[in-house]
Amino acid sequence: MTNCVASIDAGTTSVRCMIFDETAKVLASHQLEFAQYFIHPGWHEQDAHEIVEKCYQCIERAVADLGKLDGGKWNVKVIGITNQRETTVVWDKDTGLALTRAIAWPDTRTAHTVRELAKKSPKGTDAVKAETGLPLSTYFAAVKLRWMLDNLPEVKKAHDEGRLRFGTIDSWLLYNFTGATAGPDGGVHVTDSSNASRTMFMDLRKQTWDQALCDFFGVRIDVLPRIASSSEVYGQMRGGPLDGVAIGGILGDQMAALVGNKCFAAGEAKNTYGTGAFLLYNTGTHVVNSANGLLSTIAYKAGPNAPVHYALEGSIAVAGSAIKWVRDSLGLIKDASEIGPLAAQVEDAGGVYFVTAFSGLFCPYWDDSAAGTVVGLTSYTDRRHFCRATIEATCYQTEAILDAMAKDSGIHLKALQVDGGMTNSDEAMQIQADILGIAIERPEMRESTALGSAIMAGSAIGLFGWNVNEPHTLDKVNRAGKQRFEPRISAQKRRAGKKGWERAVQRSRGWNVNEDEDDGGKENASATGAARVGEKAAM
Template sequence: MGDLREICQRLVESLPGGKDHFRPVTGLPVSTYFSAYKAQWMVEHSEEVRAAILEGDALFGTVDSWIIYNLTGGAAGGGVHVTDASNASRTNLLELGSRQWHAPTVELFGLDPGMLPRVASNSEVVGRVKAGPLAGVAISGCLGDQQAALVGQRCGQGEAKNTYGTGCFMLLNTGAEIVPSTHGLLTTFAYQLGPRAAPHYALEGSIAVAGLGISWLKDNLRLIDSADESEALAASVPDTGGVYFVPAFSGLLAPHWEEEARGVLLGLTGARPGPAGDGVRGQSTEGRQAAHVVVVVVAAAAVAAVAVVRGQVQLSSNSCLGFTTRAHVVRALLEAICFQTREVLDAMRADADVSHMSVLRVDGGAAKNDLLMQLQADILHVAVSRPHFQETTALGAALAAGLAVGFYSESFVLTHPPNNSTAFMPAVSRDASEKRYGHWRKAVSRSLALADLAE
């Protein structure tokens, strides 16, 4: 049975525009990431799905449309089949300009336009809860998570936010203009706060590994005991000691879109023993199971091999020339998150006019890490603003819902509240930042075309 990658490869080879064939219509490249390819897989591999389509008994939608359908009664109670333009824009079936389904693309994926939900704005009453303690309550706000965070951060035209979760998602509000990307970003719908309101569009860069990398250090390599420990440990050394970590565990997303890239840890130098607390684990790690062995590229020619055993980086060497410790590796992972964000921001600068952007607004679980935010400001050489209330995705959805029923005013929803954030300002010179970024780009080049190593 084939997988999604085979479907994507077949389309790339057969469509006249190749990987970018759909970009002029949907803003998206051919990728397993988007819903239409999953739908085509089901059409090709499920007899039940094909039969339901032929009988007119199939509906297709995203998670939000499934939730709304069931809240409003479902199959037995006249459920409403509706989605919003932000979620619809991630299917690869929505024509961005009209914000309606693009019939030729829908049919190319083996679907029928009648199967798809109505596309609503992000702030309007689309139905009411059918039963239960919330029966009769209006469903009046629906947004994709990243677009909701954009609203929650009150990002107007020319402003950007970055959410640091399992991965990173940076969105730049381009206003009413649909900006095609030629630098590896996605052109997407941002929000429309009411059926008669002006639509806003965005450029988006998605990074696969952010908080996921911190979890990987904890769970797979056992270099830290908790995610919170990463900040103090990384801060215990002044820099990474020349270590660069490209966490391309399953390829690189924006702006590279390199599915064959794999993670590499570069610049390691020979270990020297030290007591617990100096960045190398001491006796406190006794009894831990040995972690996976990882193969890396090292800087010192004398180093012969590297492994991670009981949470400690150990290297065999003819002579100890350096001092790479777990603190350097953890700090390198934090910097990798920041470098990947810099790559996305540079792509946005190349695609759109962001000359007046003076601040990057941030949120998400990993944004609580003060060191990470300071490193981000240093590497971007742009101020970083973290709101005191960081649940901006939930806030954005609440603002959209409240606006639709008159609970919030438009000015309240769109105006950024004063004195409501912590600012991180660049603390290194631009030359120093550019030098480190140059080293990062060199490290990325070493991560490409490595997937065949696992064969």
């Protein structure tokens, strides 16, 4: 039998199981979408139990396909997990059932909660940034949990009685995979340091939960999972065709993509273009505090005794989801793959700028009151210009993040590593190179998120000789077929485009301000509460 490694990649809209060999060749893969619930403006929910069920289904199909390959010689030796970050799950430890739907990371219902928390400190939205590297924002998990406690009585009751368990999607999956089905306390309640760094409960430098932070958010510290490294054996899979296989690596999806792109040295960076877009810049073993609107975060900790590696991050809330919106809501295209060729039919967007602030603006603007805005429309505009403006929206926001990173680090990138769905478009990557004025490097195997967690899992047991703390052991991984896109437009045209984008951003800001704001949606909160438990119990 020949060994291989599996990765469970639980993204924002779908889950998949991918199985890799030692060079990162994909041996088998299966992907399934899961339901998204948008029951009020700005709300984005998911069924945590459905995510687990779809993961098991993907594992079953991928392993079945693997068994048909090369006479069934392949043997899955270890499993990695990577996940959408910040999405918040709460469950009852006595039943193992989620108490409500998960609140997904783009959800903005907590804008009122953010403002109330900011009032508690003279630092405002920077109240906990020194400890966590994060500003108060609708983005992060602690604010979502605070909203649940304020608005969902069953969550508060479980919290006050000591029955509540909190986790991001990695913790929820690990809890279920390692035995929650065998009993309410059967599962392992663990997260890794990369995901913990996105909760706002963890001290970034100590890599431990901080009692003062928990007190600030009014959350019991015992509801939180144990913090482990990103590369160690946490337990064994229970159930399904991988029953008994070790689970040995956990990383938040964007940190996994950094590892999958092998950005192990300080000064290396990648951008992942998925539902949102996330640019991470490796800062080595030291925290770099951003003065320009970026996040300081943990990139990975490759073993219990390994040093922590940090990163600066810039997050774009809406990237690939804008293309989906153009397809599904506007009907300008029938398939996402059409947008690049249409955009390439025109030299520019004809003066149109589309600020895709559907969930406000993240780095480096941090404006949850910003709204989606289109400016520059004329009778000359057609769908090709709008398609190009949609792609450019992500590219210009990437430029704003890179500018901020250069100011914080003093280093200007010469090339950017990229992965994710949007990178399948040559046209989009050429537009990105033109807007940035630097080279874009795209690997042939672009599933860097799944690969990153697979690398961490393999490293945990020394599979293939992989050792993330000695990156040369990964020299053979994902080397084939890298493409490079060089900028083609003049510096003058680049500057003019940037100036137009900045003007458009200013027009989008401060739109969603409600002077008669209610108490953060309490009258609607029951829609996500106890009724969800009843729905699950009836299934």
